[in-house]
Each structure stands twice: as C-alpha cells, then as structure tokens.
Amino acid sequence: MPRTTGSPDRSSWSRFDTPGSTVYLAGDRRTAYAETLAVARVANDFRNAIAFAARQFDVPVEEVSKMVQDDWTRNGNMVPGWLPASWRDGRLMYRLHVTEPRRWIDLTAAESIAALNRHLGEQLADTFGTGVITLATLAVEDREATTHIAQWLREQVLDDGNYAAGVRAHSKNGGGICWAYWMRRKDNALGTDPVTVLDETEIHRNDPDLNYVLAMYGLDCR
8 A cells, every 4th residue: 555755643554664655575375374364363452351341240251252242243343363254255365576686675684783773773762762773673563663764774775776675574473584565666657566476366265374374373264
C-alpha cells in the first residue's frame, strides 16, 4: 500500500514502510505464513481479559471464551484464534523474482547496525527515546522508529553510486529471511519495477506449510 509523507500516524504501517510503495518478500513459504499470520495469534491481553471476566462472574473460562467467540461471529468479526476460510479464499501465494541485480541493505550485519548508530543514533534517541540501536530496535512494534530508519536508508546513496533496492532482515518471529523492496520506479512514475511474478497458487486448507504455522501459533483454520 502506498504511504504518504504527510501521514501523521504510522502505527498502521508495516515495519520497513517508507513514503511510497513497499513490497514484502519472504525467503520461504513458512516464513511468509509466519509473518502474515502473526497478527492472528491470541494475545495475552485477550487471554487476561477472558480470565478476568470469568473470575468476576464466577463462570468457567471456556464458557466466557465461547460467549465472546459467538458474539464476535454474530458481528462478522474474526474470532481470536480462528482463521476463516475467507482468509484463504481471498489470497494467493506468489513466487516473485527481482529480475535485475539489486543491492540490499543487510540489517542482519554488524556493519549496518554500526552505521545506523553512527548516523541515526542521536536523532532516534531524541525523537523516540531509543537507546543504542540493536537488532531489537529493528524488530520493535514502534512503527515510528522502524519506518523512520527505513525512510533514512531509502534516501542514502551506496558506495557504488546507486540507491538500495530495499532491506534484508531476519523475520522477527524467528525462522527465515525477509526483504522489504521499495518500488522506486512506480513511485517516481518511471515505469514498471523489475519484479516478475513467476507463479501464483491458491491457499488450501491442507497446505503443510500453512498447517505448520497454524500449529506453531495455536491457531485453527476453517
């Protein structure tokens, strides 16, 4: 989704979004599912709220949980811990290829972390109250910090005189590698970015990689 410079609230942005358009890629299917479905996990806040209500009304936790699930279903909301069939039906798994040689900023490298501290450390500390920039800073839920880091990186000219295609980073959920690709040609109205769709496949309930991630997150899928 294209992001605009004037957006005052970046809380809904993804981790390395910048003003402009960003495409996220994963190195394998399980990592793609893990990144996409992370938001569907039942958070501790929800579990605590259910437990609190059960204590207050002296009702079993399972009964309160079912009442909440039924209420959410009636209102057309996604039930916590459940992935509806419409999620699968409305999405495809794409396999992409960046067709030109690209330079990526490797955010898993110590040199990259050192450069961020050297050039952005003081600014981030003053603006967002961050301390020393580490891998944890890049994985934090504070989108103001991570998107401002990404915006600064997008504007930098590399040693070879070119701009970076995007960033390479560990999945914050563990597992594989992810990339954030900044679509400069599209944003600058210069034509099509060098990204080719190799194939696209439907997402089925018996997909072993999907089921692996569902089990890992404690989710069910209709």
